[in-house]
Amino acid sequence: MHKRRNMLKYMGAGLVLSAGLALPAISHAADMPGVTDTEIKLGNIAPYSGPASAYSTIAKTISAYFDKVNEEGGINGRKVNFLSYDDGYSPPKAVEQARKLVESDEVLLIFQSLGTPSNSAIEKYMNMKKVPQLLVATGATKFGNPKEAPWTMGWQPNYQSEGIIYGRWITSEMPDAKIGVMYQNDDFGKDVLAGLKAGLGDKADSMIVAEASYEVSEPVVDSQVVKLKASGANVFINIATPKFAAQAIKKAHEIGWDATQIVANVSTSVAAVLTPAGLEASTGVISTGYLKDMQDPQWADDPAKKDWEAFMDKYYPDGNKASNFTVYGYSVAQTMVHILTQAGDDLTRENVLKQAASMKDVTLPLFLPGMSMNTSETDYFPIEQMQLMKFDGERWVNFGEVISGEVGG
């Protein structure tokens, strides 16, 4: 409480001062920064260098998508100017780039800034400046809290609700399960784990027989998998990013551990995870999904896939079609276009935020059938639905209902 008051005081002081010292922050187009009659300036922060540079594919896809949008006439006649900067997955650098985008480039908003640490670092600044930080590229549950951070909104299903779904499913389908969990020792791993425990409820302590974490700096996770198998677990929950998930699936198969395997949604790519791990080893793996996997043969004749392919061929020919980051980037860019289209000519930050927070059953071509986005002033989680699916050795087969996670409901 005390802190908040300080913040308010600071904000007041900051406004007065910046006006008093005639800093160029607020000048032309005072009510619609980043917008002219012909252009909308959007900012983005992504790791083009450093340990997480794999994710830069998303920003590249988005950039390519806006090329397509611009070529097709833009959004309500305005071209999108997409400024994407590198933070190397370093929070201090993310702050610098966010300030550059807001203060120097004067963008309308920042969207799809990537990573929990980087988004955490800029969240306070963005809210103080009242610049929308939309559709952030992380599933950390904290980015969906309209009370504390009204200018920050997530996009993908949050990690906790994913964990909850697994927990619920295990309690109902395998009440005698002995669970071994491997998780990445960061916000993602811990969030899914926390969700899993919540989903298991009061049986969590008795059902989870072993936990093993790993650091992204470790070359292999063999030791963890061997340890989990030795615990006698018959359910293996694999909360890992693609490389480690693939290693773990492969290792579990090699040591003949015939547990029911659940793999986190981030690692469901057939091409980037299951094929490297071995299709035989991957058969029977369970996960959740919300986007179509373009390598999955069941979508071979899907017109949405054809559109996506045409887009990739024309606007992002260097892109790797096997990477589901391109599907992700394509879809999130479409979401942004949807919001900006809805905002019409009233492209103030307030109105854009309002449009983002009032999506009703918006669906996207690459969503799994039955999925949609819904937001409100109190619900900052656009995608909350997921569907369980199982890999049959060739493709993912959805089963059960489209499930809704309740976090922040």
Added chain:
Amino acid sequence: MELLAQQLITGIATGGIYACMALAVVMIYQAIHHLNFAQGEMAMFSTFVAWQMLAWGVPYWLVIPLTVVISFAGGVAIERLVIRPLGDAPVLSHIVVFIGLFAIINSLAGFIWDFTIKPFPSPFGEGSQFGGLISNHQIGMIAVTMTVLVMLFLFFQYTRVGLAMRAAAENPASARLVGIRVGWMIALGWGMAAAIGAIAGILIAPIVFLEPNMMLSILLYGFAGAVLGGLTSPTGAVFGGFMVGIIENLAGTYIPVIGGELKLPIALFLIVTVLVFKPTGLFGRTVVQRV
């Protein structure tokens, strides 16, 4: 007890990766008396070259020698074109150049082949031993590492070029005075280190999957193994690599609460402790000098 045996075997299998890299580290250290921070990236790039050739349909048995040769040439070229112009600049300037090389190679690989992980086929096929604890590939990898180690030993001990390289590394001024072309010996050292790095990369990639950052942490483990064993001894480096793998796994399994979270820190802590008591590593040789 069973878990202990399992973790030991897993540790040896993982240690094989580190041993492989440590060998390459020692190789370059012998030649230039620096730790080359770009070494892991060079190995990664070589592996991508091999992957690209496989993708173009070049048969496997041809890809490996070709990659080794290309990497050797690349190593020599880097020494001649990048390192040599530095001349006798201070050590720290060399280190900055290594860091620069690191950044260049990493970024270039990502630019050319992007960051999605790629499976890399094993020359030893699928399948595994000891109930899956160690794959055929890992056994093959350890065998190759040992073979390379023996070949290196024979090369340094019994060939004139090997002798010249040792002499040049130990005392460049004296080496010049007996007519050894020290500059070329250093270039040769770079070439060999790059070639061994390429082998290491090709052996490691099937396990950790190929991507531009795959060597980031392995290099650290390779350094650790090399330093633990003693930077002056290829045998020590290989042994050190295995030790690091085993220590790390046992610490992760048996130290309660924080063990799993601190696998790497515990391993590094042990290594630093060893160094404090034996500053040249377990197998390191102190050159005796009577005055």
Added chain:
Amino acid sequence: MSVNTTTTADSPASATKGVSLPAPAAATGNAKIMRTAGVILLAIGVAAPFLSGNFLIFQLTMMMIYAIAILGLNILTGINGQFSLGHGAFYAVGAYTAAIMMDQFGVGYLWTLPMAGIICFMVGFLFGLPALRLDGVYLALATFALAVVTPQLFKLSPFEHWTSGVMGIVISKPDAPFGLPLNPDQWLYFLTFAIGLLAYVCARNLVGSRTGRALMAIRDNPIAARSMGVNTALFKSLAFGVSALYTGVAGALGAIVVQYISPDSFHFALSVALVVGLVVGGVGWLPGALFGGAFIMFVPNIAEELSKGLSGAVYGVIMILMMYAIPTGLGGLLKAALGALSKRSMTR
């Protein structure tokens, strides 16, 4: 591998190394040039926050923070001849000290700075003790290991209560005190500026003091230093401690300015960047820290401007070209230039 340090005009050691010192008249000439440059720099430094936007002020503040950290590294490497690839660890310890004190105990931000310094001094000193036994590459590896390990320690579950684990800690930016007409960015700029100046003056005095001479004696000839009765073990550990103190204070300032810390803020790339800054600025030349700070702050941005996909490669190329152009850093270049200048004035 012995760490080759370049001696500079600052160090009396250059006289013993057979480098001809400029004649007294020329020396005062050089000093005059340096002093004028210093005054101009100072004036620019004071005026800058009134002439530029908040974003640039923020960048300049970060640049000075890195400079303070590099200054600390310079004391260890440039003055004492020990090598560290792990100063990011001390930066992290300083940052966490400040953040935890502010977040958990509500301590005022100004008080966290000396505390960060003290704690880092102790950590550095203690780390320096085993490091005494290590030389060259071995010390490089040990310090590098420290840089890799430290972020992992900060996310350990037993400490999560204080460190917030992987989620990190958000900090509030302080206002200017005493009703000064400054916005928080400007105020933090001046705070950093003052601390940087203080740090620089202290470092200069240290170099000129008996302790400083002992540190340099150890760098130039450890055996001789020992035979002259210098307690090398104590002084080397002390150098580690003082060096860590500087870097820790920088880390604390960094945490306050960025308003957020997490284990990911202190990836080992930070340690590597500090070494790059040190070398580019000039090992052993204290003002070089400022240029080193500027290099690691701004050059990656320039690289990104040139090519986004290959920004890492561009940065690497710039680094290597720098080393060709000025292998002994800016300090070495300046020294050579001043040497040539004074020689000409002597012949005249």
Added chain:
Amino acid sequence: MSMLLEVTGLHASYGDFRVLHGLDFSVEKGGISTLLGANGAGKTTTLRALCGMIKRSGTIRFDGNDISGKATEDIVRMGVAHVPEGRGTFTGLTTEENLQCGAMTRSSRAEIARDLEQAYHWFPRLRERRNQQAGTLSGGEQQMLAIARALMLRPRLMLLDEPSFGLAPLIVQEMFSILRKVNQEEQVSMLIVEQNAGVVLELADTAYVLETGDIVMSGTAAEIRDNETIRAAYLGY
């Protein structure tokens, strides 16, 4: 009289600091010359300059070819063996490996093996120590190793830098008698730098006295040896 080494106007410097100010001297084919002088006179620098180990200017003719612009390795390959100050032992290699290094520029294995035997013949102590790490040899043994290693090159000219330094008088005697034999039997010319003028003047034909980078006196060894004034002023014995 044909000269194997003819040096005119040799200048050399360390950085900005000039050490040699234009030396003229020579070594006859099959002859032995010596450079005498006190510490710091520039003797070692002269040898280093000859071998291209430091920057130098002037003319250096070896067997008629100008070598003043050549790299150390190339000069060595022409048959100039330098036994450096401090002996330049490869301390980490064995005695025999050190000797092998000396023959690095040659190709015939048979000849090298023969020369190795010859070296052991001259220095039997080295045979006893052949598999020992060279760093563990005594000072005298290391000096012998250095000379033996230089001989492995089959040199035409040997440059010896203070071969007697730090050795017991008896060993010095032994070594100089071997050097005389080498000179006579193998026709190896020598340029010896010495502080121990008494011993070397017995061996050399020609002597030069060096003082702070200038040759202040030259003549046959006998002349220098018999000149009381020089002995008192420069040689101190």
